[in-house]
Structures are given as C-alpha cells and as structure tokens.
Amino acid sequence: MSFSHHLFFCLNQRSNGEECCDQHNAFALFDYAKKRVKELGLAGPGKIRVNKAGCLDRCTDGPVMVIYPEGIWYTFIDTDDIEEIIQSHLIEGRTVERLQLT
Numbered sequence: 001m002s003f004s005h006h007l008f009f010c011l012n013q014r015s016n017g018e019e020c021c022d023q024h025n026a027f028a029l030f031d032y033a034k035k036r037v038k039e040l041g042l043a044g045p046g047k048i049r050v051n052k053a054g055c056l057d058r059c060t061d062g063p064v065m066v067i068y069p070e071g072i073w074y075t076f077i078d079t080d081d082i083e084e085i086i087q088s089h090l091i092e093g094r095t096v097e098r099l100q101l102t
Contacts (some may be wrong), residue, residue, distance in 0.1 A: 002045055002046070003045070003046065003048060003049040004047055004048060004068070005047075005048045005067055005068065005090055006048075006049050006050065006051065006067070006069070007014060007033065007037075007049070007050045007051065007065055007066075007067050008051050008053040008056065008065060008066050008067075008068070009021075009026060009029070009033070009049060009051070009052060009063070009064075009065045009082055010025050010026060010029040010054070010055060010058065010063060010064050010065065011030060011053065011054070012030060012052050012053075012056075012059070014056055014057040015061050016063070017056075018054035018059070019059045019060055019062065019063065019070040019079055020055075020059055020061035020096060021056075021059070021064060023062070024062050024063040025063065025078075026062065026063040027071070027081060029078070029079065029082055030050070030052065033050050033065075033082050033084050033085075033086065034050040036083065036086055037050050037086065037090075038084070040086070040091075041052075042086075042090065042091075043085040045090065053066075055083060058073065058101065059087045059100045061073075061075050061101050062075065063075065063076060064101065065085075067085075067089060067090075070095075072089065072100060073097055073100065073102075074089075074096065074099045074100055074101060075101055076097055076099055079098075084096050084099070085099065
C-alpha cells in the first residue's frame with residue numbers, strides 16, 4: 001500500500017436541491033484537512049493521502065468522509081471535528097466514536 005491512510009471526502013454537488021455534502025461546507029472542511037495533514041508532516045508516500053470523492057451515497061448523513069484501510073465512516077460539522085479526527089484517528093489510532101457513522 002502506498003499510503004498508511006486514505007481519507008475520501010464526499011464533495012458531491014446536486015443542482016436539483018436534493019441533500020448533498022456540498023450544502024454542509026464539505027469543500028472548506030476538505031481543504032482544512034488537507035492543509036493540516038501537510039502542516040503536521042503526515043502527508044506523502046507511506047503516510048496519509050486526503051482525496052476528493054464524488055457521491056459516497058450517504059447524503060442524509062453529510063458531510064461525510066471514509067478513512068481506509070479501516071473503512072471507518074465519519075460525519076463532521078466544523079474544523080474542530082476534523083482536528084479531532086486527525087489527532088485521535090490518524091495520530092493516536094483511536095476512532096472518534098461520537099462522529100462515527102455505522
């Protein structure tokens with residue numbers, strides 16, 4: 001595997017008004033995660049990759065991301081939530097249960 005963790009952020013946009021992650025600040029939170037992972041020296045081969053994804057089919061739970069290889073799904077509201085996921089899940093190896101989707 002070329003990365004220890006792969007984060008996929010749903011950044012789906014729907015023009016018909018249906019629920020989507022774009023309506024919940026997903027792009028800004030994706031940008032924050034990508035920036036923080038780089039700032040912390042966690043990005044790059046063998047480390048962490050933060051990626052954009054199209055629809056992950058969890059629209060009513062949005063915004064959402066999934067982290068592989070564990071396959072852990074998260075929802076989040078703000079940069080504090082993203083920071084908690086980075087610190088707890090990616091650095092300390094602990095799932096953030098309060099943000100986890102089942």
